Amino acid sequence: MTRGMFFEELEEGAHYRSAGVTVTEESVIRFALEWDAQPFHVDREAAATSMFGSLISSGLQTILLTYRMYFQLALLEGTALAGLGIDDVRFLKPVRPGDTLYVDVTVAKLKPSSRPDRGVVTCRLETKNHGGETVLTMGLSALVARRPDGPANGGARSRGVRQP
Template identity: 50%
Template sequence: MSLHFDDVAVGTQWQTPSINVCEEEIMRFAREWDPQPFHLDKEAAKASVFGELCASGLQTLLLSYRLFQQLKLFEGTTLAGLGMDHLRFHAPVLAGDTIYVRVVVEEAVVTSKPGRGLLKLRLSTYRMDELLADLQILLLVKLSDKDL
């Protein structure tokens, strides 16, 4: 899609395609990055506060960001990612869940340097209509195609 700063406004939104998060993927990620029993073992997960096998919050964050990137909204126009803020996990991603992300432009500010704009985007991850996680990302983006 390759949008520029000038192509979007506050309130503009998109929705990603959905993906299914399988048990094997949860356990594989957990073995390498977050080896908690409730991510690795079904029986241990049953005894946990989650009651069943669930994805690591880190995995939820990365899956959400991957879904956002697959939209290719600012491919070739992003100058830099400047950070992530206000990450919250509202409910766990469970084995077998199908998730998707809604992306909303929350703020758009032209910077003091020519040809650049700062976009604050909210990424909200859902299972059907249930909010699972959300965060803000800040992107430095080219203003228009003349700034290439």
């Protein structure tokens, strides 16, 4: 069953906000030990003397948390055909243990494909902390299905059949 929106149900400028997720010290260290073991991610003492003054989340972890919150919105659940890319990633503020993050998603661009059954959706994601500060921005593009029965796909409307 499709929960998400089809290409023609999306509107440029539409805005959505995710539920929040709280970053824990354990999650910062566990992620960093496996993927980005820099001292300011895994060692409290080294982090205290770093330019950040305390442990911070890896930027990679922040990207993945951002994507998870975006995905959990289910905007394109069942309609996304493929991810096309992540662009313009910017780390604006460090994420620290105890921060609660949420993602603001704005539909930035809708571009019909040359194939009538799909289109390209580009969203702008802004990850913010519990204080409202933007910690990360990035663009996300996806190939999204059009309604199977819609005019662009040879559905009833494009054949001139009257719709109720």
